[in-house]
Amino acid sequence: MIRFPRTVVALDWTGETAKLLKVRIAGSRSQILDYAVSLPAQARDIGPLVRDFAGRFRKQLHVTYPGRQAQIRQIDLPIASESDLASSLPFEIRRHVPFAGTEDWGVYYQILRKDREKGRLSILAAVADRAERGRAVELLASGGLEPRRMELAPLAAVNHLIHAGERDTDDCWGVLDVGATGSWLVLKRRGAPLHVRSLPVGCASFAQEIVVRCGVSRQEADLVQRAEISLSKVKPEWRDRTATLPSLLRNTLDELAVETMQQINQFRMRQGPVRRLHLGGGGALVHGIATVLQNKIAIPVLPAHPLQAFAIPGTWDDKKRDHFEAVSPQFLVAAGLTRWWER
Numbered sequence: 001m002i003r004f005p006r007t008v009v010a011l012d013w014t015g016e017t018a019k020l021l022k023v024r025i026a027g028s029r030s031q032i033l034d035y036a037v038s039l040p041a042q043a044r045d046i047g048p049l050v051r052d053f054a055g056r057f058r059k060q061l062h063v064t065y066p067g068r069q070a071q072i073r074q075i076d077l078p079i080a081s082e083s084d085l086a087s088s089l090p091f092e093i094r095r096h097v098p099f100a101g102t103e104d105w106g107v108y109y110q111i112l113r114k115d116r117e118k119g120r121l122s123i124l125a126a127v128a129d130r131a132e133r134g135r136a137v138e139l140l141a142s143g144g145l146e147p148r149r150m151e152l153a154p155l156a157a158v159n160h161l162i163h164a165g166e167r168d169t170d171d172c173w174g175v176l177d178v179g180a181t182g183s184w185l186v187l188k189r190r191g192a193p194l195h196v197r198s199l200p201v202g203c204a205s206f207a208q209e210i211v212v213r214c215g216v217s218r219q220e221a222d223l224v225q226r227a228e229i230s231l232s233k234v235k236p237e238w239r240d241r242t243a244t245l246p247s248l249l250r251n252t253l254d255e256l257a258v259e260t261m262q263q264i265n266q267f268r269m270r271q272g273p274v275r276r277l278h279l280g281g282g283g284a285l286v287h288g289i290a291t292v293l294q295n296k297i298a299i300p301v302l303p304a305h306p307l308q309a310f311a312i313p314g315t316w317d318d319k320k321r322d323h324f325e326a327v328s329p330q331f332l333v334a335a336g337l338t339r340w341w342e343r
């Protein structure tokens, strides 16, 4: 099928930091038109922020919702029309997840691949809490936003990685997204249900550890965590001590590693060893975090660079390019929301 070029605006916002991408999807490589990271002071500020960013493409809005309890499966089916699929899928998925399609649990799906020769469709089907999705709709509606598409955050991230060349082999691999208040982990093996879990440790716990350990304010801790200010500047008594970020965050990083390993061990017993973890979210920007987690978990932990999938405007100066590259891991979900691979 030939698709016309189109522009999509992706918004990854669950009440804290908004990540926005505007992408033109056409030809061999999609192009970023603009990107933004912003922390709206209040929920109602999201509307003007998005409208301002999206301009005339505000109707092409793709958004995320958290899906903390989601059950996700990859299913292969004979090729069917969209309407046949919508009616048959709940029955199909109920063989695996008995409560799918009930009042509380909606069924949502995405087509991963269509193999016309074999007549098969590969689908990612999610059973997700309708109320959680409903809350996201309400939150956006309070800002006057009506998204065209809504997707679960872990699905968007996994989908991006698969299409960006992550080999969808029988190997197990996963994504760890370290967000503002918590993190989520998704572990995947082709054909097996995705293992999606939320973990209690996030960037707020990092900042809290800096506050307690160093006796600084929360604002100062945030700046230290972002390496925007050195600790010795805020607290001269730290001048003579070794204060790398991983050492300041050691308790929280330990906790994150232990929680992650517990999930990996559970998954491994059923599905085999997990070969690598892709690290995303704002927490992936903490200096040294990937190396520390890799040493603790003893599998490769790779910071995700989702924005490499896009061409960037030639008009951007070096400063903008550098910033764009530096924040890339935080855009893993937003990149997946654009569905750039549907050219």
Ligand SMILES: Nc1ncnc2c1ncn2[C@@H]1O[C@H](COP(=O)(O)OP(=O)(O)OP(=O)(O)O)[C@@H](O)[C@H]1O
Pocket (backbone or CB within 6 Å): 014, 015, 016, 017, 018, 178, 179, 180, 181, 182, 183, 202, 203, 204, 225, 226, 227, 280, 281, 282, 283, 285, 286, 287, 330
């Ligand atoms: N350059 C940076 N260095 C270190 N930490 C950073 C940097 N930039 C952002 N962060 C941290 O990342 C956090 C935001 O991460 P992210 O955007 O993934 O959260 P979120 O998606 O809003 O949260 P959630 O997914 O939990 O709802 C900020 O709270 C901040 O602590």
Ligand SMILES: [Mg+2]
Pocket (backbone or CB within 6 Å): 014, 179, 180, 281, 333
């Ligand atoms: Mg997030």
